[in-house]
């Protein structure tokens with residue numbers, strides 16, 4: 001690595017000895033090109049001087065990860081005399097721009113066809129370019145002092161390029177590249193432009209006369225070739241030969257001069273033509289190869305339904321072993337992947353892995369269960385290489401603890417034998433876990449966590465954790481983490497984490513099964529040359545799942561339908577989604593006596609209880625797991641056969657994720673969604689989604705009215721009120737509560753509901769608060785309070801007369817009838 005200063009900034013050359021231009025000056029638009037491709041990698045409009053920094057940043061990034069040399073093309077390339085861009089291995093060359101004044105700008109890389117010019121009495125290879133709107137000439141000079149004259153530079157620059165001698169005839173004449181009489185003379189002297197070497201053409205056409213066709217001195221071509229010098233030299237000049245030959249042909253035709261005489265000359269000519277043909281086929285071959293390659297890449301992408309949006313996207317891989325040969329990945333990682341059962345990459349892995357290996361920032365979306373976890377873990381483990389004392393270098397954020405635990409498990413399996421330390425931030429409290437201690441003492445290379453836990457640590461004073469050495473920030477279920485919740489949501493937490501990862505070289509990758517518009521916009525604005533990749537159509541349900549919408553009438557119809565399904569025969573494991581933890585508990589109480597192994601998971605359970613339930617479900621001890629949205633995303637239970645949406649999902653996105661718990665990794669699965677009258681306003685979008693993914697949906701469902709945006713947003717914020725899941729008789733208290741609730745909903749004022757907080761006359765606090773207080777206050781004080789009678793007074797029994805007076809009317813006959821029906825059906 002060699003460092004040098006260009007203009008105001010200092011840059012380092014990479015292994016190819018390349019540095020991209022830094023100093024173009026305000027008002028010049030520049031495009032950076034990757035030489036393998038013709039798409040501009042970046043376009044920077046340089047309006048201010050600060051923009052140099054942007055260009056420098058972009059360039060620095062490119063130098064880190066790109067395996068191919070960079071090219072820079074002036075925006076006004078059309079104005080330059082270039083028909084085909086020469087491949088420019090510009091190591092050791094720089095462009096000295098001659099502005100006519102004293103100031104000189106330095107360029108280390110440029111594109112343009114050089115001409116020969118006399119600069120300060122010396123011949124130089126010069127290119128024409130623009131600085132701002134001013135046309136200037138740049139002199140190509142060696143960057144470090146080496147013995148290189150203008151011709152050497154010229155030769156080097158024009159390798160692979162067409163050189164138009166006709167066009168640059170004046171220059172060619174000036175530097176005696178052609179003869180005044182029209183015949184061309186080849187200049188192959190490496191010592192200086194003025195010295196000439198006799199060439200085959202020269203020796204053959206020793207005497208060229210404008211209007212004579214007879215006076216030729218015959219020269220032995222073999223001798224001539226000997227004179228010409230080494231074979232190597234000739235090879236180097238092949239392009240030149242070709243062009244000068246072209247021109248020679250033209251000249252000869254024009255002037256009507258016969259240039260050849262004798263068999264040897266003919267032989268020589270045939271040989272030259274053959275050579276020319278060979279050279280042509282070579283360049284054509286190259287072109288064909290490039291076209292073929294592009295076609296092959298497109299074919300692979302089409303076959304796997306890979307869509308990419310971004311510049312300079314590497315081709316997808318087709319096998320994991322390709323990673324070893326093309327990216328130098330350690331065998332152990334490939335072996336670990338094979339041990340886990342990953343032999344062929346899934347489409348998202350095919351494209352996301354090479355992107356991340358090239359340190360590209362990306363937003364990836366692929367169907368549920370398509371292997372996104374490995375798609376980011378494999379390149380992360382490759383980048384981390386081996387344990388380091390720097391601290392956390394890769395951070396993975398996931399919305400739920402269960403998902404974080406799952407990612408951590410997979411990470412541990414894939415990193416076996418690498419000695420990398422992967423941890424999950426799980427238990428934080430007085431008794432911090434081993435993982436937390438490791439994280440706090442920088443003995444962690446890769447950390448998986450939920451945002452809240454990380455924020456908890458970051459908010460501590462003194463902060464026990466640093467994210468300054470994070471090189472990769474991966475956000476799984478990115479659209480969920482971008483959600484703005486009622487209490488601030490994940491977005492704020494994510495923003496905090498994002499700003500805490502402030503290393504200069506940090507890269508970010510966002511993954512999800514669903515694409516959200518705001519995430520996409522954010523990525524475009526904030527990520528560096530982001531690539532967006534998606535598999536198949538965006539925001540669609542996974543195709544391996546058979547989907548069904550079942551109309552069940554009213555709320556109680558759901559339980560009937562579920563029991564019917566059990567009677568017909570259940571194919572466990574089954575996941576049942578309800579909208580809230582209360583409803584999860586209710587359904588659990590209903591099903592527990594039905595003779596099936598059922599359990600429930602929700603956020604009210606302790607961590608240990610949640611872990612045990614998940615474990616039980618994974619090991620097959622639990623057949624039916626009732627859960628909330630908590631398990632809706634990311635969690636990978638192998639072989640779930642059926643997903644039941646007991647409560648209608650709040651959005652199509654939630655639906656996609658919920659039903660994605662089945663039909664994973666190409667397996668088949670089934671999803672049933674119960675629809676009640678109440679769900680009709682939200683039915684249409686999901687019905688349409690099912691239809692689009694090949695499912696059958698009754699027409700009346702497709703014709704359901706469209707929900708307004710407000711209604712949809714409301715549904716996202718608050719789950720709809722649903723009747724309780726219950727078949728055993730209601731207690732008197734429950735009945736009363738239900739009646740009152742129904743009346744409240746209709747806007748009828750009900751006395752005593754919701755029950756007013758009974759205030760203590762003395763303290764002004766509620767009895768509950770008082771109880772807590774009483775525990776902490778001294779005995780004598782509590783005695784005093786009780787004696788004061790505040791509480792007793794409020795508990796004073798009402799007379800039957802008062803009760804009758806206060807008894808609310810029951811305007812809802814329907815509800816009464818329904819309750820009566822429940823009562824009769826249960827006891828009858």
Ligand SMILES: Nc1ncnc2c1ncn2[C@@H]1O[C@H](COP(=O)(O)OP(=O)(O)OP(=O)(O)O)[C@@H](O)[C@H]1O
Pocket residue numbers: 341342343344345346349366367368369370371372373374512513633634635636660664665
């Ligand atoms: N290359 C592969 N070959 C075979 N199986 C794979 C491969 N990659 C991943 N899997 C398996 O596919 C299943 C789903 O993977 P993963 O959990 O990463 O999916 P996902 O795309 O993250 O899903 P979700 O969107 O639901 O989070 C896992 O059981 C995993 O072991």
